[in-house]
Amino acid sequence: MTSAVAAPTSLLRPAVNPTHAPARASVLAPSNRSHLGNLEHLFRNRGTAETSGSAPAPVQPVRRRRQAPLLRLPSFLKRARGETAAGEEQVNLSPRLFLPVPPDGPSPRGDIAAAWQRLHGADGWRGLLDPLHPDLRREIVRYGEFVDAAYGAFLSRPDAAPGDAEAVRVPLQDAAYRVTAPLFATSSVGLPSLLALAVPCAAQRTSLVGYVAVCEDQDEVRRMGRRDIVIALRGTCTVLEWAENFRAGLVPATDATASTTGDASAAKVECGFWNLYKTAGDGSPSLSEMVVSEVRRLVKKYEGEEVSITVTGHSLGAALAVLIADELAGNGGAPTPVAVFSFGGPRVGNRAFAERVEARGARVLRVVNTHDVVPHLPPRPGGRWYADVGRELRLDSRASPYLRPDADAGCCHDLEAYIHLVDGFLGSHCPFRANAKRSILRLLKNQGANVKQLYISKAVDMRVRLDAVDMPGSPLGRLSAPPSPVLECVH
Numbered sequence: 001m002t003s004a005v006a007a008p009t010s011l012l013r014p015a016v017n018p019t020h021a022p023a024r025a026s027v028l029a030p031s032n033r034s035h036l037g038n039l040e041h042l043f044r045n046r047g048t049a050e051t052s053g054s055a056p057a058p059v060q061p062v063r064r065r066r067q068a069p070l071l072r073l074p075s076f077l078k079r080a081r082g083e084t085a086a087g088e089e090q091v092n093l094s095p096r097l098f099l100p101v102p103p104d105g106p107s108p109r110g111d112i113a114a115a116w117q118r119l120h121g122a123d124g125w126r127g128l129l130d131p132l133h134p135d136l137r138r139e140i141v142r143y144g145e146f147v148d149a150a151y152g153a154f155l156s157r158p159d160a161a162p163g164d165a166e167a168v169r170v171p172l173q174d175a176a177y178r179v180t181a182p183l184f185a186t187s188s189v190g191l192p193s194l195l196a197l198a199v200p201c202a203a204q205r206t207s208l209v210g211y212v213a214v215c216e217d218q219d220e221v222r223r224m225g226r227r228d229i230v231i232a233l234r235g236t237c238t239v240l241e242w243a244e245n246f247r248a249g250l251v252p253a254t255d256a257t258a259s260t261t262g263d264a265s266a267a268k269v270e271c272g273f274w275n276l277y278k279t280a281g282d283g284s285p286s287l288s289e290m291v292v293s294e295v296r297r298l299v300k301k302y303e304g305e306e307v308s309i310t311v312t313g314h315s316l317g318a319a320l321a322v323l324i325a326d327e328l329a330g331n332g333g334a335p336t337p338v339a340v341f342s343f344g345g346p347r348v349g350n351r352a353f354a355e356r357v358e359a360r361g362a363r364v365l366r367v368v369n370t371h372d373v374v375p376h377l378p379p380r381p382g383g384r385w386y387a388d389v390g391r392e393l394r395l396d397s398r399a400s401p402y403l404r405p406d407a408d409a410g411c412c413h414d415l416e417a418y419i420h421l422v423d424g425f426l427g428s429h430c431p432f433r434a435n436a437k438r439s440i441l442r443l444l445k446n447q448g449a450n451v452k453q454l455y456i457s458k459a460v461d462m463r464v465r466l467d468a469v470d471m472p473g474s475p476l477g478r479l480s481a482p483p484s485p486v487l488e489c490v491h
Contacts, residue, residue, distance in 0.1 A: 109138060113225030120308055121339045121363030121391075129393050131427035140367065140393075141438070143312040143341040144419040145173045146232040150210045150317065151415070153182070154234055160184075160208045162284035168208060176217035177230060181294045185209040185287045185320070187240035188275035206281035207238050210317065212294045214302075226306035229298050231291060231324060235315030235344075235415070244272030245316065248378040250385065253353055255288075255327050267356045269349035270378060270386075273319045291324050292331065299336055309338045314415045315374060318345025322357065322364060322389055329362035340364040340390065343418045346377045347386040354389040364390025367422060371397050371412040394428070395421040401432050402440055404450050411450035416442040 112119060112135050118128065119136050128136045152171040154160075160168050160182070168182045186206040210233035221227050236242055250268035280286040285293070299307060309328060313321035321340050329338045338361070345366060357364065366388065368375045380386040397412050398405045400421060411417055420443060424432040443451050444459055 109223065110135060111223050112139075113223065116225040116308070117337070120310070120337055121365060122337070124363065125365060125391055129391065131430065132393070132422075132425050137422060137425065140341055140365075140422050141419055142174065143230070143232075143310060144314075144343060144415065144422065146177075146213070146230050147234065147312055147314045147317060147343065148415060148419070149173060150232045150234040150313075151237075153211065154208050154237055157208065158237070159204065161206060162281065168211075170211050170213075172213065176215050176220035177213040177228075178216050179211050179213045180298065181212045181290065182208055183210040183212065183231070183233070183287060183290050184281065184284060185241075185276045186279045186281040186284070187238075187244055188279045189240055189243050204238065205240060206284060207241070209233055209276075209287065209320070210313070212291070212298070214298055226308050227302050229295060229307060229309045231295070231309070231311045231321070233311075233313035233317030233320050233324075235313075235317050241276065241316060244276050247272035247275070250350060253323075253326070253349060253356075255330065266352035267349065269323065269353055270319070270347075273316075273323060273348060276316075277320055277323045287320065288324075288327060292327065295328060307336050309336055310341065311338065312341045312343075313345065314343040314418070315345065315413065318342030318366075319348045321345070322348045322362075325362040325364065326353075326357045326360060329357070329360040338362045341367070343367045343415060344369065344372050344374050344413050346374050347380065347388060349387070349389075350385060351387040354387045357389050365393060366390055367393045367395065367418060369395050369397050369412050369418060369421065371407070373409055374413050393422075393425075395425055397421060399432055400424060402443060402451055402455055403447070404452055407447070407450040411447040414447055416446050 115135065118125070119133075119139055125136070149170050149172050153168055156171075157168055162182075162184050165182045170179045170182070172179065184206050210231065213230045213232070215221055215224070215228045215230075236245060247270070249271045251271045251274055253267045253269045253274065277288050278286050280289070295309060309325075311321040311325050311328075313319070318340075321342050322345070325338050325340045328336075340362065342364065366375070378386050395418070397403055397407055397417060402420070403411065403417070407417075420438060420440070423438040424436040426433050440451070440455060441459075444456065448456065
């Protein structure tokens with residue numbers, strides 16, 4: 001059996017005659033054009049082969065490293081721009097904050113003789129409020145302490161009457177000033193006879209509400225550039241004063257100047273404030289008469305000198321301060337400049353009254369806490385009835401690193417809280433002043449439930465005795481008084 005065997009490939013090719021090789025080579029030699037065409041066809045086929053094969057790896061994006069900023073903002077500028085990191089909080093546990101007086105003394109008072117008129121509101125405090133000028137901050141804090149002394153005088157003698165004015169002791173913190181006259185206000189309402197017999201102290205219609213003082217230290221007069229007369233008024237402390245506060249109807253604000261100019265009917269003020277200001281007591285003049293008489297006496301005494309009149313008050317006292325400034329500025333157009341520094345004051349009158357105060361030349365600076373409800377009272381729906389007077393310095397109790405952000409209404413209206421906020425205020429877009437020197441002992445005593453636990457614990461660690469704060473003879477000023485169910489000062 002014969003098997004079929006595949007012939008080798010070489011055997012299937014015809015034999016080549018060596019003599020014919022040159023002729024064949026000449027036939028197969030391509031031209032330059034065909035050679036270039038073959039190369040182009042070769043490269044085209046190679047590209048097709050690569051595309052039909054495995055897909056190429058995707059192009060990875062280039063990751064660039066994030067460069068750090070050339071200049072990092074300080075933390076206080078970040079807070080000012082609203083870039084505070086979560087949980088970041090300004091903490092100051094310096095022992096000097098828990099001392100009645102800083103070891104290096106109070107903030108130094110610079111010479112303000114050349115600028116006192118601007119600080120007193122000659123141009124409406126333009127450019128001084130935000131950011132708050134350091135000299136103006138010291139002046140506001142100083143006038144707040146005058147009001148605090150008015151509270152101290154009342155708490156030491158809540159039963160004081162005009163007949164025993166000599167027994168009134170005002171705990172002034174500024175030794176350069178001397179009290180020249182206590183001031184009393186009389187309510188126009190009275191308690192029912194049965195209640196008056198049951199609680200005699202609540203039936204007292206006339207109460208010590210403030211005082212008049214004058215700077216008598218010649219060095220301080222030279223530093224301030226003038227002799228300053230201060231009228232300081234406390235807030236609501238008696239039952240009958242509370243009753244007057246709720247008499248929110250508007251009544252004509254008539255005085256001697258308004259009667260002659262004929263603008264009495266348009267300018268109207270809150271009924272309760274006006275009654276406390278104009279009502280005379282049994283055998284004693286009204287608050288209006290007391291103030292005008294004493295200020296006239298002092299202006300005449302220091303005739304020929306540069307004199308200023310500064311009226312300052314808190315809460316109810318702030319409202320009375322505006323009424324006093326309106327009358328003093330309108331009394332014959334006296335050249336003595338009159339300014340008001342009020343803390344947490346309510347609205348006093350209508351738009352016509354506000355315009356009259358400003359037209360008479362009285363300058364009013366209202367220090368207001370955003371979270372205090374009193375400056376929003378009495379309400380003015382649609383902007384009617386009541387109007388604000390003067391310029392406003394707006395503070396925020398939540399900006400304080402010492403107070404709880406949920407501080408209650410009493411803390412937001414407290415006088416010491418106001419002074420604390422002024423002392424730490426730099427500007428509306430700035431953090432609380434880190435180098436503020438004012439002690440927080442007052443806050444711990446008056447508003448302990450509204451102070452952050454961190455500072456309460458620090459006070460406990462330092463064994464701070466809050467019962468020794470504000471005692472008679474203390475440099476802090478205000479005196480303590482036994483608690484009473486019918487006497488409660490909102491300060």
